[in-house]
Amino acid sequence: DAGVTQSPTHLIKTRGQHVTLRCSPISGHKSVSWYQQVLGQGPQFIFQYYEKEERGRGNFPDRFSARQFPNYSSELNVNALLLGDSALYLCASGAVRSGNTIYFGEGSWLTVV
Amino acid sequence: GIQVEQSPPDLILQEGANSTLRCNFSDSVNNLQWFHQNPWGQLINLFYIPSGTKQNGRLSATTVATERYSLLYISSSQTTDSGVYFCAVPNYGGSQGNLIFGKGTKLSVKP
Numbered sequence: 001d002a003g004v005t006q007s008p009t010h011l012i013k014t015r016g017q018h019v020t021l022r023c024s025p026i027s028g029h030k031s032v033s034w035y036q037q038v039l040g041q042g043p044q045f046i047f048q049y050y051e052k053e054e055r056g057r058g059n060f061p062d063r064f065s066a067r068q069f070p071n072y073s074s075e076l077n078v079n080a081l082l083l084g085d086s087a088l089y090l091c092a093s094g095a096v097r098s099g100n101t102i103y104f105g106e107g108s109w110l111t112v113v
Numbered sequence: 114g115i116q117v118e119q120s121p122p123d124l125i126l127q128e129g130a131n132s133t134l135r136c137n138f139s140d141s142v143n144n145l146q147w148f149h150q151n152p153w154g155q156l157i158n159l160f161y162i163p164s165g166t167k168q169n170g171r172l173s174a175t176t177v178a179t180e181r182y183s184l185l186y187i188s189s190s191q192t193t194d195s196g197v198y199f200c201a202v203p204n205y206g207g208s209q210g211n212l213i214f215g216k217g218t219k220l221s222v223k224p
Contacts, residue, residue: 042214
């Protein structure tokens with residue numbers, strides 16, 4: 001079975017632009033979480049979606065939004081990009097059962113110039 | 114929120130050496146995970162260990178939940194063990210998809 005897949009792997013955007021990142025979870029997983037990881041830090045939680053509903057939101061501005069589709073894939077959208085949004089964006093999927101771990105994709109490297 | 118602290122922040126080892134990485138957390142948690150991040154950014158699950166000890170090859174982990182810490186042991190280290198090791202715990206009221214990560218321990222294993 002395929003793991004968590006993310007696209008694009010690398011992208012460069014200009015300040016003020018908008019970006020959409022995509023994630024496909026592991027088959028059978030209904031939960032998708034998004035994390036931002038800046039250089040030298042641990043991943044920071046942005047959103048979690050389960051069955052198309054938002055289950056958690058981290059401390060990020062309203063410029064960040066996400067959604068989950070009926071096939072459980074997900075998009076993360078960031079508007080009005082700032083230089084500080086440059087980071088590795090990680091998607092993770094899980095089965096949301098007690099004792100289950102979450103599994104990460106390879107991430108999308110975003111550079112804002 | 115819960116604070117997660119990892120030590121040491123950096124560790125350099127000679128191939129074949131053993132090491133212990135530590136993760137302290139500020140409040141009671143119902144699970145804890147250890148991850149390895151390779152140089153390309155991929156986070157790989159190592160252990161899901163809310164309490165007790167688990168072993169997987171040269172790696173083992175112990176969590177003492179009552180004392181709010183977890184340890185990751187790496188024995189006979191290899192150059193492929195290099196990377197950043199993170200521990201993570203669930204956020205208050207969150208499910209296992211809503212994790213708080215430490216800042217990591219960067220391990221470099223020299224040949």
